[in-house]
Amino acid sequence: MSSDRKNNIREMARQNGIVQPLLTDLYQITMAYAYWKSGKVNDTAVFDLFFRTNPFQGEFTIFAGLEECLKFLENFHYSDSDIEYLKQTLPATIEYEFYDYLKDLTCKDIKLSAIEEGSVVFPRVPLLRVEGPLIIAQLLETTLLTLVNFASLMATNAARYRMVAGKHVSLLEFGLRRAQGPDGGLSASKYAYVGGFDGTSNVLAGKMFNIPVKGTHAHSFVTSFSTLGDIHSGTLRHADTETQCDFLKMVLECRKRVSEILDVSPEEASDGELAALVSYAQAFPAGFLALVDTYDVKRSGLLNFCAVAIALNTCGYRAVGIRIDSGDLAYLSVLARETFNQVAKELDLPWFAKLTIVASNDINEETILSLHEQGHSIDCFGIGTHLVTCQRQPALGCVYKLVEINGQPRIKLSQDVGKVTIPGHKEAYRLFGADGHALIDLLQRSTEPAPEVGQKVLCRHPFQESKRAYVIPSKVEHLYKVYWNAGKICTFPKPLVEVRERVQTSLRTLRQDIKRNLNPTPYKVAVSDNLYNFIHDLWLQNAPIGELF
Amino acid sequence: MSSDRKNNIREMARQNGIVQPLLTDLYQITMAYAYWKSGKVNDTAVFDLFFRTNPFQGEFTIFAGLEECLKFLENFHYSDSDIEYLKQTLPATIEYEFYDYLKDLTCKDIKLSAIEEGSVVFPRVPLLRVEGPLIIAQLLETTLLTLVNFASLMATNAARYRMVAGKHVSLLEFGLRRAQGPDGGLSASKYAYVGGFDGTSNVLAGKMFNIPVKGTHAHSFVTSFSTLGDIHSGTLRHADTETQCDFLKMVLECRKRVSEILDVSPEEASDGELAALVSYAQAFPAGFLALVDTYDVKRSGLLNFCAVAIALNTCGYRAVGIRIDSGDLAYLSVLARETFNQVAKELDLPWFAKLTIVASNDINEETILSLHEQGHSIDCFGIGTHLVTCQRQPALGCVYKLVEINGQPRIKLSQDVGKVTIPGHKEAYRLFGADGHALIDLLQRSTEPAPEVGQKVLCRHPFQESKRAYVIPSKVEHLYKVYWNAGKICTFPKPLVEVRERVQTSLRTLRQDIKRNLNPTPYKVAVSDNLYNFIHDLWLQNAPIGELF
Incomplete structure (x- = not known):
């Protein structure tokens, strides 16, 4: 069958x-x-x-x-x-x-x-x-x-979201928690896909309708880590050689290097956030997409992300990108892209410039149009409430x-x-x-x-x-x-x-x-x-x- | 069990x-x-x-x-x-x-x-x-x-609808067809009841949650009848004596009598509508609540309704009331109440003045407040879209x-x-x-x-x-x-x-x-x-x- x-x-x-x-x-x-x-x-x-x-x-x-x-x-x-x-x-x-x-x-x-x-x-x-x-x-x-x-x-x-977003942006449906009941959420995932979305966060919809499911982690994952001491084991197996790398050490070295490139102080970055990103990367080394706005996108999230992503690269993995879930999405996405470009250039890692930037905070048709007008560097929108409840x-x-x-x-x-x-x-x-x-x-x-x-x-x-x-x-x-x-x-x-x-x-x-x-x-x-x-x-x-x- | x-x-x-x-x-x-x-x-x-x-x-x-x-x-x-x-x-x-x-x-x-x-x-x-x-x-x-x-x-x-409607008005949830999916509709019926509604039109919700279910007929029922010839049999069994009454003949006589009381011409009333109401009354003689706005509330619906209701009374049944689903609900409900009062007085049927008036067209909190301000004679609101989708x-x-x-x-x-x-x-x-x-x-x-x-x-x-x-x-x-x-x-x-x-x-x-x-x-x-x-x-x-x- x-x-x-x-x-x-x-x-x-x-x-x-x-x-x-x-x-x-x-x-x-x-x-x-x-x-x-x-x-x-x-x-x-x-x-x-x-x-x-x-x-x-x-x-x-x-x-x-x-x-x-x-x-x-x-x-x-x-x-x-x-x-x-x-x-x-x-x-x-x-x-x-x-x-x-x-x-x-x-x-x-x-x-x-x-x-x-x-x-x-x-x-x-x-x-x-x-x-x-x-x-x-x-x-x-x-x-x-x-x-x-x-x-x-x-x-x-x-379909309207797909039209305003344009062909080259990915759209993910993230609305289950705000949908009108359990089945409201399932129908929303199904018909969002029909209308042109690329995937959903809703696992049951994925299973039932064969729709791609997507998702990484939440703020609570980041806040559940306080210090580098919360990291279980600092190692990671190299993708090709299969040898154990001292991953945490590499990450800390990378963070130092990147903080110089970006001219920010590693002391200002959250160690709890870094511990969370290191742990997440150890679990999903080939699918590392990290939420970077738990504390401060510029002075903590991006620095920690780049450190982990570069260390992953040394271990034979390519990071996927970041998600931003608050703040000025146009400004922050452009800032993130500039950061990636800078790292790509300084460390000669051209693919770094093409890292995926996902944005996901209270997005509707008007937000997307306004972001397009302002200029942004977002590759993917995660859209919840406005989409699934058809708020308008x-x-x-x-x-x-x-x-x-x-x-x-x-x-x-x-x-x-x-x-x-x-x-x-x-x-x-x-x-x-x-x-x-x-x-x-x-x-x-x-x-x-x-x-x-x-x-x-x-x-x-x-x-x-x-x-x-x-x-x-x-x-x-x-x-x-x-x-x-x-x-x-x-x-x-x-x-x-x-x-x-x-x-x-x-x-x-x-x-x-x-x-x-x-x-x-x-x-x-x-x-x-x-x-x-x-x-x-x-x-x-x-x-x-x-x-x- | x-x-x-x-x-x-x-x-x-x-x-x-x-x-x-x-x-x-x-x-x-x-x-x-x-x-x-x-x-x-x-x-x-x-x-x-x-x-x-x-x-x-x-x-x-x-x-x-x-x-x-x-x-x-x-x-x-x-x-x-x-x-x-x-x-x-x-x-x-x-x-x-x-x-x-x-x-x-x-x-x-x-x-x-x-x-x-x-x-x-x-x-x-x-x-x-x-x-x-x-x-x-x-x-x-x-x-x-x-x-x-x-x-x-x-x-x-x-609960908000219940507060603006006041204690003495019935509230029915009629929203299934506009709900966000099948389960959205079921959840809406269940929690509308929790919030203070008196019943729902949703039969499955009634069965699953033991909520009172309500409903009579739609416009399509009325328009499916064209002439008095569409009436299957003109008779109705008397509630007490169980003898067959010539119900249709009684209805036509009542319509003549009521048209004089209300000073409207029976020729202007729709015979198709009358045929529908007679048939509905034959099916539900003890629960006759009729939609009266398919053609013209004043010159057709109310006249036909009163005719059937009075004939029902002669056969030992009391009609329940009417539903109005379009037009100026304040004006039409007051007109209906005046009509009922007039018939009650002229025919010495005091209960006729207390017939239920249900209103059900695109009602939200503001409509109810505005109807209260204007003055109305509505006993019951049937509320759909705005309620079940929480449009606001x-x-x-x-x-x-x-x-x-x-x-x-x-x-x-x-x-x-x-x-x-x-x-x-x-x-x-x-x-x-x-x-x-x-x-x-x-x-x-x-x-x-x-x-x-x-x-x-x-x-x-x-x-x-x-x-x-x-x-x-x-x-x-x-x-x-x-x-x-x-x-x-x-x-x-x-x-x-x-x-x-x-x-x-x-x-x-x-x-x-x-x-x-x-x-x-x-x-x-x-x-x-x-x-x-x-x-x-x-x-x-x-x-x-x-x-x-």
């Missing part, structure tokens, strides 16, 4: 724990009973799952969570204890045959179409289309929303709306035109220009022929009559595939690494002005002329003639 | 799925190896878990998550597959004996002291004190933080700091005085005044005698020399109990309902000005004179003599 497959099974076991039919709002079940009781068992419905506004004041969203939705459908089943709980909870007047009905329910009659996971998506374009028996489709609402909302929000947030907007507002029942379209009206739903069974197409950029997403009634390459298509604003334009696409992408039908997965979702790649290829099809951080241009979502007329005819049929507007 | 006990077992099963030793940051494990390798296996340490700032610009926090921490300690064990994963993930240079050491690790040598779950707590006062082997205590850090941070944040958020501040910043090692105090210095840790093994006391209000929390060294009732105590600001005051307590509460020692739970955490009560009794000991929403007064946290001198002596010993300040 492949390790991916094993991970999938483990993940499923986890999901089965909590992602189950009762992970829903009670009203889904009371509605199911009311439908059942009023003879709607054979009614069929179409629901669209979509959002109305992009998060983070941006103009794009990354769709994620599809694989978890499919697993939910696959495992959808009320256990005996679920039924027992419902019997205790719902009114005693409920007919017992309803519980028999629930007990046998599965998703075998549901058909789920979706946009490919990892794709860039936009407001109003359904991410999922769920077709099948009204009662069952309704019962899926809350859980599907829960699975898509946070996954997509996190993937979008991570902690929820995506996906909704799940009935758009057709027994072949008849349904429209939900609202005084707020933004909340009017687009009725009926629809298809979505993305039209591309000759330069490869996405031009517009077009919703059509499913009965209409697909737009064709090189053919003029009239694209209309769904609600503003006068806004319309002709588009001649150079490429047309049908956005939906059927993922679930007749009781089984019919398009297998891609492995996580491929979803992660899809995010970047999909983002590349968007014009830069749509993706920029400040005042981005909205991407256009249009309806066909046919769908436009269909919406507005229904609207007039359904809207009561009201008071004077 | 009691149902509570069953629920506990179920919850534990869930937790075992993801709350496990690998739900941690990798650096805990690399540090563990470095400690192990440098001969620190027998070192003992004391860690404090605390936060530095109250959330939501408030001046208090509710401590929660303790029970989950205890279950984590109870189940702490690296499985074979965990060890296998770590072997694959950590550098090949790691000595294999370390994995044997990990394999046998449990929390039998850990001692955990904590404040009672559900208590009001304040910055700098440790919520948990973890004592025991350095390596194991360090390995617990991330998971304990994950379990305490979100639980306490949610409980605090819920989605993370609590608890930290876990080493304060003592092998009996020697440790201090973490910082240029930011707010980040300096209070060193050593400490006790915390809450001193109360004669009126029963909490006056101050006092941290002391554990070697000091406890403050005594009626005896003058010098309370000092931990960092500002001149800020000090004498307090004569009328009551002294020692804040810590030992919850875990010698490998088992030694104080059993209270059941959820008691933790929920504790929140309210604990909040009542706080002066109103500390709890108010706008510019609350900070509650004071002090240190004893002895601890003050201890901190500052250590500070001077540890701080390097630096550049000119």
Whole structure:
């Protein structure tokens, strides 16, 4: 059995724990009973799952969570204890045959179409289309929303960090301790990776999703050492010769040498910190990355780090770098790089100039942009709270709306035109220009022929009559595939690494002005002329003639 | 076996799925190896878990998550597959004996002291004190933080909603679909209940934690009906006589009668909506609570609701009320109440005036305050996104700091005085005044005698020399109990309902000005004179003599 497959099974076991039919709002079940009781068992419905506004004041969203939705459908089943709980909870007047009905329910009659996971998506374009028996489709609402909302929000947030950081900076997710509960942390690690992060500190996420895990040590490790006497043994085995080196002696000599180069006094550096770094280097001689801000970056941390790193080099190992977790990250990273350059030059160790500098204190999109403006020498950001809780907007507002029942379209009206739903069974197409950029997403009634390459298509604003334009696409992408039908997965979702790649290829099809951080241009979502007329005819049929507007 | 006990077992099963030793940051494990390798296996340490700032610009926090921490300690064990994963993930240079050491690790040598779950707590006062082997205590850090941070944040958020809503309004948590993942939703439901909510829509949370679950129907239920022809059967069995009533006919007659009373035209009301409400009432005749804003509250929803409710009354049932999910909630709730009063008077049905009005659209603390100012007639708020994601501040910043090692105090210095840790093994006391209000929390060294009732105590600001005051307590509460020692739970955490009560009794000991929403007064946290001198002596010993300040 492949390790991916094993991970999938483990993940499923986890999901089965909590992602189950009762992970829903009670009203889904009371509605199911009311439908059942009023003879709607054979009614069929179409629901669209979509959002109305992009998060983070941006103009794009990354769709994620599809694989978890499919697993939910696959495992959808009320256990005996679920039924027992419902019997205790719902009114005693409920007919017992309803519980028999629930007990046998599965998703075998549901058909789920979706946009490919990892794709860039936009407001109003359904991410999922769920077709099948009204009662069952309704019962899926809350859980599907829960699975898509946070996954997509996190993937979008991570993708935004990736964009502002640029391609050449590593991004690590460090947020588990501040996440919204244990699973909030796991989902955050998973979808941060999907959105473009390079790894996580979360070991369980690493194990479950096969994501690279990273981490070295904390301040408490440094403060647990007080003096050089706390070092257990001063030796280190040479990487190549395997002889025991007097490592501590070498470190102290190096510290003296480096303090002259850097013109700082070795007396000012903390011996407790040095003891900690020596011990850490002895444990991870080939992976030495040290936290240097416990006492004073300039006068203690950098000096001690350089001493240990140079001694390691003498023993045949190359240090990895440093982490800075407080203070002025722009200034300190530049200072560290200058220090490394100086040591590289004076000791003729060119690789020393290229040591990794990790920064990790309360970083968000704005901090990264501001650091870029100021100039810095950071190679890697470790990002926690702001990333994993999506502090700037902690929820995506996906909704799940009935758009057709027994072949008849349904429209939900609202005084707020933004909340009017687009009725009926629809298809979505993305039209591309000759330069490869996405031009517009077009919703059509499913009965209409697909737009064709090189053919003029009239694209209309769904609600503003006068806004319309002709588009001649150079490429047309049908956005939906059927993922679930007749009781089984019919398009297998891609492995996580491929979803992660899809995010970047999909983002590349968007014009830069749509993706920029400040005042981005909205991407256009249009309806066909046919769908436009269909919406507005229904609207007039359904809207009561009201008071004077 | 009691149902509570069953629920506990179920919850534990869930937790075992993801709350496990690998739900941690990798650096805990690399540090563990470095400690192990440098001969620190027998070192003992004391860690404090605390936060530095109250959330939501408030001046208090509710401590929660303790029970989950205890279950984590109870189940702490690296499985074979965990060890296998770590072997694959950590550098090949790691000595294999370390994995044997990990394999046998449990929390039998850990001692955990904590404040009672559900208590009001304040910055700098440790919520948990973890004592025991350095390596194991360090390995617990991330998971304990994950379990305490979100639980306490949610409980605090819920308690704040409860305070602004007042005692006489019901509060329901409706946030699952917008929560940060499936478990984020479950934790939100659990700790919203702890903080003072009356129930949740989340069925699984109801089942697992024995929380009341609530819910009726959604807009999609209403829009799935088009005409009166969609009603399956027009009859309803009388509650007392058990004869079949011609329910639909009664409803239509009632609608005519009510339309005259309310001076609205029955033609303007939606027949689809009426069909939905009739069907819902047939399914839940004794629990009829209807959503009335699908089309138009005034001209359709209220009229249809009253018609069904009066007909139900004729069949021997009392309706419960309505839910409004959009529009001007103050205006619409007052309009609904006036309508109910009018019907009550005209038809001599006094209970009609007391029908429940639920409001549920995008509600947060400010909305409730503003509704209170405007005047409204809402009996119950259903609250989702803002509550469960803690939108105003989605993370609590608890930290876990080493304060003592092998009996020697440790201090973490910082240029930011707010980040300096209070060193050593400490006790915390809450001193109360004669009126029963909490006056101050006092941290002391554990070697000091406890403050005594009626005896003058010098309370000092931990960092500002001149800020000090004498307090004569009328009551002294020692804040810590030992919850875990010698490998088992030694104080059993209270059941959820008691933790929920504790929140309210604990909040009542706080002066109103500390709890108010706008510019609350900070509650004071002090240190004893002895601890003050201890901190500052250590500070001077540890701080390097630096550049000119």
